Amino acid sequence: xxxxxxxxxxxxxxxxKVINDPQTTVQSFEIISVPFKQNKSPVRVVDNHLGxxxxxxxxxxxxxxxxxxxxxxxxxYPSLTIVKYLNCAILINPDVATFWNIRRHLVERxxxxxxxxFHFSALVLSKKPKSSEAFFYRRWLYSFQSGEAIDLxxxxxxxxxxxxxxxxxxxxxxHRQWCLQKSPNLLPYEIIKTEKFIRKNVADYSAYYHxxxxxxxxxxxxxxxxxxxxxxxxxxxxxxxxxxxxxSKINNMNDLALHLLPNISLQSINANKLNSFLxxxxxxxxxxxxxxxxxxxxxxxxxxxxxxRIIIKLAIDICxxxxxxNYLMSETFIKNINTVTSQNETGVTQSQIIDVFVKQLxxxxxxxxxxxxxxx
Amino acid sequence: MDFIDEDFIDHNKNNKNNxxxxxxxxxxxxxxxxxxxxxxxxxxxxGNDKNDFEYTMTEFLRMSGIYWGTTCLDIMGHLDKLDKKSxxxxxxxxxxxxxxxxxxxxxxxxxxxxxxxxxxILCIYxxxxxxxxxxxxxxxxxxxxxxxxxxxxxxxxxxxxxSFCAVAILAxxxxxNLIDVDKAVEFxxxxxxxxxxxxxxxxxxxxxxxxxxxxxxxxxTHNLHRLETEKLAWWLCERQLKSGxxxxxxEKLPDVCYSWWVLSSLTIMxxxxxxxGAKLKEFIISCLDTETGGFSDRPGNMPDIFHTLFGIGALxxxxxxxxKKINPTFCMPEEIVSKIYQAQILEY
Numbered sequence: 001x002x003x004x005x006x007x008x009x010x011x012x013x014x015x016x017k018v019i020n021d022p023q024t025t026v027q028s029f030e031i032i033s034v035p036f037k038q039n040k041s042p043v044r045v046v047d048n049h050l051g052x053x054x055x056x057x058x059x060x061x062x063x064x065x066x067x068x069x070x071x072x073x074x075x076x077y078p079s080l081t082i083v084k085y086l087n088c089a090i091l092i093n094p095d096v097a098t099f100w101n102i103r104r105h106l107v108e109r110x111x112x113x114x115x116x117x118f119h120f121s122a123l124v125l126s127k128k129p130k131s132s133e134a135f136f137y138r139r140w141l142y143s144f145q146s147g148e149a150i151d152l153x154x155x156x157x158x159x160x161x162x163x164x165x166x167x168x169x170x171x172x173x174x175h176r177q178w179c180l181q182k183s184p185n186l187l188p189y190e191i192i193k194t195e196k197f198i199r200k201n202v203a204d205y206s207a208y209y210h211x212x213x214x215x216x217x218x219x220x221x222x223x224x225x226x227x228x229x230x231x232x233x234x235x236x237x238x239x240x241x242x243x244x245x246x247x248s249k250i251n252n253m254n255d256l257a258l259h260l261l262p263n264i265s266l267q268s269i270n271a272n273k274l275n276s277f278l279x280x281x282x283x284x285x286x287x288x289x290x291x292x293x294x295x296x297x298x299x300x301x302x303x304x305x306x307x308x309r310i311i312i313k314l315a316i317d318i319c320x321x322x323x324x325x326n327y328l329m330s331e332t333f334i335k336n337i338n339t340v341t342s343q344n345e346t347g348v349t350q351s352q353i354i355d356v357f358v359k360q361l362x363x364x365x366x367x368x369x370x371x372x373x374x375x376x
Numbered sequence: 377m378d379f380i381d382e383d384f385i386d387h388n389k390n391n392k393n394n395x396x397x398x399x400x401x402x403x404x405x406x407x408x409x410x411x412x413x414x415x416x417x418x419x420x421x422x423g424n425d426k427n428d429f430e431y432t433m434t435e436f437l438r439m440s441g442i443y444w445g446t447t448c449l450d451i452m453g454h455l456d457k458l459d460k461k462s463x464x465x466x467x468x469x470x471x472x473x474x475x476x477x478x479x480x481x482x483x484x485x486x487x488x489x490x491x492x493x494x495x496x497i498l499c500i501y502x503x504x505x506x507x508x509x510x511x512x513x514x515x516x517x518x519x520x521x522x523x524x525x526x527x528x529x530x531x532x533x534x535x536x537x538x539s540f541c542a543v544a545i546l547a548x549x550x551x552x553n554l555i556d557v558d559k560a561v562e563f564x565x566x567x568x569x570x571x572x573x574x575x576x577x578x579x580x581x582x583x584x585x586x587x588x589x590x591x592x593x594x595x596x597t598h599n600l601h602r603l604e605t606e607k608l609a610w611w612l613c614e615r616q617l618k619s620g621x622x623x624x625x626x627e628k629l630p631d632v633c634y635s636w637w638v639l640s641s642l643t644i645m646x647x648x649x650x651x652x653g654a655k656l657k658e659f660i661i662s663c664l665d666t667e668t669g670g671f672s673d674r675p676g677n678m679p680d681i682f683h684t685l686f687g688i689g690a691l692x693x694x695x696x697x698x699x700k701k702i703n704p705t706f707c708m709p710e711e712i713v714s715k716i717y718q719a720q721i722l723e724y
Contacts, residue, residue, distance in 0.1 A: 338568075
């Protein structure tokens with residue numbers, strides 16, 4: 001063994017020891033910028049944080065990489081002894097799918113345990129919060145978990161941390177959607193969480209897009225909050241925009257429903273669907289107000305306009321759906337509002353609220369752009 | 377067609393001056409002319425130092441790297457700068473005997489992404505018969521799921537990129553009958569968003585790279601009528617920023633590779649004239665690194681072969697002089713694609 005090999009073996013062993021030390025349980029991994037060799041170990045641990053000095057990366061990575069590839073040439077499915085080399089190589093270069101795949105083989109043969117693997121992939125995400133391989137690996141690991149053992153709220157927190165650390169983190173938001181598809185019961189919590197996130201990260205359009213996804217799913221699932229029947233923002237919006245005379249201002253739910261659904265007989269409709277419609281519409285109005293607030297606070301951002309556009313479109317879509325079809329009469333769920341309306345016939349009944357939204361869609365940034373034509 | 381952008385692969389993004397520039401700094405002198413000789417040298421010499429750390433770090437996408445290089449050189453009319461024989465030998469060693477799929481490099485696992493890159497290189501060299509084409513076809517077939525989507529490899533990740541790779545491989549190797557095309561189309565169409573764009577799976581945020589994959593997919597399968605072209609083209613146009621460069625999603629920085637993803641999608645839909653081509657050309661050339669001849673993502677950053685291909689590819693779409701015409705669907709020289717497969721392109 002050359003001097004270089006001895007050194008690399010030592011570093012790899014040390015890294016591995018720290019990662020598997022039950023006393024420390026490291027939470028994060030970082031590369032510390034140190035351009036030249038120092039007279040001490042390049043592996044550093046402070047509290048629960050693991051670091052490696054940058055000068056040694058090329059030696060250690062090349063060594064670990066070569067070792068893994070050579071092992072693979074001998075045996076396509078190497079034994080457990082390879083894990084410490086994988087730990088090192090993946091932490092430095094998380095994009096190598098083949099390295100993750102070797103771990104998958106070991107998990108399948110119950111040689112690596114799930115808890116450790118969740119921990120390791122989270123460690124990788126602490127260094128590279130947008131690692132698609134790490135997120136994909138976690139989804140794959142979940143297929144081995146039994147129903148009760150799955151706590152996707154934890155997973156959503158991880159997504160949130162990754163999104164905080166890297167704006168526009170495509171894979172983190174996708175992973176979050178995956179969690180919500182698996183556990184729709186977590187959707188309502190997203191209302192508060194995403195608003196908080198947006199107010200903190202105003203230029204992160206992925207968060208807005210995710211919030212739109214949440215609104216859409218809540219409507220698809222006919223969700224409403226029984227403890228929060230406050231529709232004040234919707235009342236105000238209708239009263240302000242639908243040019244009603246003073247004595248015909250709307251102040252109760254029956255009148256509101258009559259106004260929004262002029263062609264629907266309210267006797268025989270599904271109450272859940274109506275409540276959910278009003279609930280989601282109120283949230284959309286809430287968000288339109290929020291966009292105005294954010295514009296006043298932060299000036300113009302592309303994200304505000306893009307978000308306005310897609311939620312107004314959502315408002316129009318759900319208004320059209322409830323007004324035009326027998327949607328409110330039946331118990332059945334729709335699969336996805338987005339696909340329902342795009343396939344809908346054109347001869348839909350108009351109601352005043354739809355015209356109001358169409359105007360809002362066209363009028364953007366003080367300019368009149370025919371978005372409604374583009375959208376429909 | 378490997379991958380997309382920094383969301384999928386980390387390229388060397390270090391700014392040469394160790395500071396990040398957000399947009400083009402008007403006061404600094406940026407290149408306004410493109411010296412093809414330099415760029416040819418840059419691509420031809422790329423990866424010559426096989427002991428390089430960078431070379432080891434990028435081994436996992438080697439096949440795509442070679443595709444970027446060969447395509448780039450061919451577009452510039454200098455394919456002869458690379459050694460055809462050793463490249464074909466390399467590809468043959470990467471085909472998995474068991475699955476038929478192709479890996480990025482010997483001893484790595486096969487994947488649909490690198491299978492397409494390999495097929496693209498072999499088409500450029502007119503050497504498809506060097507590998508086991510029926511076995512590759514079976515591999516692609518084995519990855520299709522009941523809902524029409526495709527896995528990228530046997531581990532089960534689904535992505536619209538893989539749908540594109542699947543039909544591109546099968547079109548170039550004349551084996552489209554192996555898969556259920558209608559179902560594949562249904563899956564891709566289930567990924568369309570309210571803004572007209574596409575993401576990596578149903579509900580996923582619209583992303584210009586993935587829009588290219590889906591539009592390219594529909595172009596190959598002759599289903600462009602399924603698109604709401606006006607709405608989608610509008611979204612794509614909004615990617616153009618003040619600098620003339622294009623980004624891939626709202627609020628993101630411009631990046632040379634989006635010149636390709638956005639412009640090729642618009643070209644396929646017959647709407648390339650919806651963006652300012654002159655300003656885009658200016659932006660792309662400003663990303664040329666005059667020291668090496670390569671292109672970077674943004675002015676002043678380190679160049680790499682990926683951005684070099686997509687810079688050159690976009691310049692070709694813009695009709696830049698002395699470049700061969702590039703096919704917007706396959707990102708390969710038109711003269712090669714036209715002999716193999718006719719993809720659907722909408723009228724200007």
